[in-house]
Amino acid sequence: MQIRSDIMRIYQKLHLWCGIGAGILLFICFFAGALTMFKTEIAAWASPPAHVLPQVSLNQLDKLLHKAQAQHPELSKGFVIHPADPRFSPLSWSNGERDHSVNLSAEHWHATLDEQGNLITAKVQPNKLADLIDQLHQTAGIPGSLGHEQLGVLIMGGASILYFIALISGVIVLLPTLVKSMFAIRRRKTAHRFWLDLHNLLGITALPFHIIIALTVIVFAFHDQFYGALNQLVYKTPPSFMPRNAMQQPLDTTQLPNISQILSSANQFNEGYQATSINVMGLGTPRAMARIEMYNEQALMRGPVADFLALNPYTQQVLFSTMTPGNEGVWGRIVSSFFGLHFGSYAGMPGRWLYFLLGLSGAMLFYSGNLLWLEKRRKQQTSEQPKRVQIMAALTVGSCLGTVVAVAASMLLGKWLYQFIDNINYGYLWCYYLCFGLALLYSVKIGAARAAIHLLQLTAMICLLMPLTSLLALTIPTLGLWAPQTLATMMVDITALLAALLLGYCTKLTRRRALTGEPDSIWAIRPSATVKHMAPQASR
Amino acid sequence: MSRAAKIRPDWLGKTLCGVVLGFTLALAIVGLFAWFGPGGIDARDKYQFNMWLMTPLWLCVISFIYLFHSTRHAFIWLGSANLLAWTLLLLLR
Numbered sequence: 001m002q003i004r005s006d007i008m009r010i011y012q013k014l015h016l017w018c019g020i021g022a023g024i025l026l027f028i029c030f031f032a033g034a035l036t037m038f039k040t041e042i043a044a045w046a047s048p049p050a051h052v053l054p055q056v057s058l059n060q061l062d063k064l065l066h067k068a069q070a071q072h073p074e075l076s077k078g079f080v081i082h083p084a085d086p087r088f089s090p091l092s093w094s095n096g097e098r099d100h101s102v103n104l105s106a107e108h109w110h111a112t113l114d115e116q117g118n119l120i121t122a123k124v125q126p127n128k129l130a131d132l133i134d135q136l137h138q139t140a141g142i143p144g145s146l147g148h149e150q151l152g153v154l155i156m157g158g159a160s161i162l163y164f165i166a167l168i169s170g171v172i173v174l175l176p177t178l179v180k181s182m183f184a185i186r187r188r189k190t191a192h193r194f195w196l197d198l199h200n201l202l203g204i205t206a207l208p209f210h211i212i213i214a215l216t217v218i219v220f221a222f223h224d225q226f227y228g229a230l231n232q233l234v235y236k237t238p239p240s241f242m243p244r245n246a247m248q249q250p251l252d253t254t255q256l257p258n259i260s261q262i263l264s265s266a267n268q269f270n271e272g273y274q275a276t277s278i279n280v281m282g283l284g285t286p287r288a289m290a291r292i293e294m295y296n297e298q299a300l301m302r303g304p305v306a307d308f309l310a311l312n313p314y315t316q317q318v319l320f321s322t323m324t325p326g327n328e329g330v331w332g333r334i335v336s337s338f339f340g341l342h343f344g345s346y347a348g349m350p351g352r353w354l355y356f357l358l359g360l361s362g363a364m365l366f367y368s369g370n371l372l373w374l375e376k377r378r379k380q381q382t383s384e385q386p387k388r389v390q391i392m393a394a395l396t397v398g399s400c401l402g403t404v405v406a407v408a409a410s411m412l413l414g415k416w417l418y419q420f421i422d423n424i425n426y427g428y429l430w431c432y433y434l435c436f437g438l439a440l441l442y443s444v445k446i447g448a449a450r451a452a453i454h455l456l457q458l459t460a461m462i463c464l465l466m467p468l469t470s471l472l473a474l475t476i477p478t479l480g481l482w483a484p485q486t487l488a489t490m491m492v493d494i495t496a497l498l499a500a501l502l503l504g505y506c507t508k509l510t511r512r513r514a515l516t517g518e519p520d521s522i523w524a525i526r527p528s529a530t531v532k533h534m535a536p537q538a539s540r
Numbered sequence: 541m542s543r544a545a546k547i548r549p550d551w552l553g554k555t556l557c558g559v560v561l562g563f564t565l566a567l568a569i570v571g572l573f574a575w576f577g578p579g580g581i582d583a584r585d586k587y588q589f590n591m592w593l594m595t596p597l598w599l600c601v602i603s604f605i606y607l608f609h610s611t612r613h614a615f616i617w618l619g620s621a622n623l624l625a626w627t628l629l630l631l632l633r
Binding site: 006007013164169215218227235239324331332 | 546547549563568570571579581583584585586587588590591592594595596599600602603604606629
């Protein structure tokens, strides 16, 4: 396909600058996003096994609820039921307020019944590692908020606008040579060619995924502005999310709702869907609601894990649902599918693994894009590269590998420090930002070439220590560590082991390139000359 | 032969044009879809779908606006499209 050269030049430039503007932020979010595909598993891996109380049979749920409320009247404000799911305690409630951000010091109560029907309760400090990784995914680790929206989310919305433009312009630039070069990875030619072919292959094969992610993130960040503009200029009467007249007749809201009735109406709502959790909130107010997570492996679901159904907890009247069956639910179901395509909440476990790999391949796409930007600006035949190229290289290596190192270190140290720190959730936060900041500083100080090798090596070692920690926990139980007790949590250790091997291999390649690759590259390390010209940068 | 002449990059002008006029054009098109598209204005949960429609429309205008010959061309074309879409929406609504 022919494209005029002036158009090509404009879109090349557009692709380059949009890419470099958003690349690092997108890398962080894609890496963390890949991990959130296994949020439940990572949360379980990071918590001591004693954090979950044994399940009760379905017909005992109401008995459990009444017994627990007699001792803990505060649970009437709101509680969560996980029916028949051994990964969770059957009943839990929290004293903390629910909002967008993660509450690190919230106390949770868990409750169950023993074999004789006696109430067992436990106060649990919930482990927030997985929630914090999710926050990192949503905000790229940028703290603060603007209005009721998190600043990081808004910035990622802006970055996703650049991301979408970079996708379109990238395809335009690639069109003329698409067929010829698509599956060719010319490894032997030059390092630049290899990265370019890899970049193109990753981008084109996962293009639908990238378009979906870019568009959904923009909506997640700016839906308030879009709704606001539409309400003011397009609609005559702004529509509302919830029927306001849901609870008109006064009801006796001092009683606890009947869980078995809620459960059976929920399970009859749409064929193929099973209720996996019931979150009862607002009891005693006109906004009382049972928010139910509904799972169907055959469906594309609205939430990260499941669809949602909201019932009036006393009358079981439907307040809203994201999978209303039949003709009237068609718009809602289409919208749910947009969410589901972002969250990867379809096709069960294979779907999650696919999204995990797509997330990592996306991170690679941005990393290789930054490397290409650097290559394009490199001066041939000289070891002295322009300052801005050196800085950009250091920022790319420091932030991208820094995030990976920081998340891995938080996961590992969390297990070791758990018994020594009062609230490990703050430990995660400190550990992440400290490691990230140090990696960035280190990279700026000693230069990208060395930092890349050292950070890759460090991450590989940290990943290797995760399964070793579990082995140690099994051999020396007195250490106070714990090993995975389910297949799901064991997979976290196995994945860490695979990551260690992969990162070790990458370290080897990077070192070989630094020592024997093209000497006029920013990735080259030559004993004396490099140290000299890196030195002025150390004072930055 | 001004058509075949080289495209001017006009980064700032075209970008502003795409961001502002692209947004208003997307609003009007979504409005037409909301009122006169399938299901009409009252279909359940359709207003959520309408909001989702904003992003692809707006972003496509921003992405392809650099194909216009110059800021002036972009402004005239997008401005007319806006005028047409908004007139239709406000008259028919």
